[in-house]
């Protein structure tokens with residue numbers, strides 16, 4: 001470790017204490033680090049002490065005469081500001097390089113579709129409707145399989161005697177599996193969100209707090225961490241690429257509205273995967289219908305580059321009357 005690295009640690013510790021004394025509730029006292037947890041240090045570039053040799057795949061760090069062999073993920077131009085070297089729980093080393101560059105903007109593709117509605121699902125990961133129709137994206141099979149394996153490793157680890165060599169081996173296997181799942185899931189979520197952003201100008205999603213309540217016993221960990229991360233990715237990518245992100249209010253009944261006539265099906269149960277509209281006779285797939293309703297919300301707005309929380313209430317999104325007349329006739333016949 002060089003002097004600048006120590007300096008950075010000093011700065012971080014000072015900030016931690018400063019934050020703590022300013023706001024004790026939000027910022028806890030800094031803790032000592034456990035050796036087993038993720039470890040890292042940050043050092044700054046002075047007089048070209050940090051360099052990258054792209055041809056030979058070497059990273060030069062202060063205090064090390066020889067370059068460190070690294071796997072480089074991309075080329076970059078610009079001035080290296082600092083580097084953070086970290087060791088993760090599964091024993092791998094990573095170097096994150098901060099670079100000052102002239103053109104940070106990513107290439108923007110012209111969207112083919114004006115809007116899209118994204119329904120987050122339990123059986124399928126998402127159901128999307130845009131100008132070209134509806135499609136479903138499955139939960140990746142390899143993730144489901146890896147989650148199963150993770151549960152097996154967790155059981156194996158908890159059975160081992162604490163502090164033993166076998167326990168350490170099991171811990172490492174578990175940490176590796178955790179890392180694999182997190183990388184694989186992030187990869188999936190990044191690719192899917194980027195594909196949606198590339199294709200559509202306006203992206204409309206529902207309020208997931210409501211959806212989370214519906215979930216309860218059906219699916220757990222995958223959907224849990226997946227949904228909120230997915231929405232976070234969609235949100236910041238819409239900002240990057242000049243698209244519009246709309247999250248509808250929790251009172252918008254995207255599943256209950258008939259997308260064809262605007263009838264609101266109050267009796268729709270949580271496990272109804274399909275339903276038939278009593279007003280117009282249209283047969284609905286629950287998820288497709290919901291994504292179509294979200295798509296309609298998006299069609300109404302196509303201003304560029306905003307992120308907003310839509311204040312949509314119980315109105316039908318396509319401007320149709322809230323209650324069709326057949327709803328009334330239905331209730332009167334029930335009386336008689």
Ligand SMILES: [Zn+2]
Pocket residue numbers: 258259260261262263277278279280281282
């Ligand atoms: Zn209908």
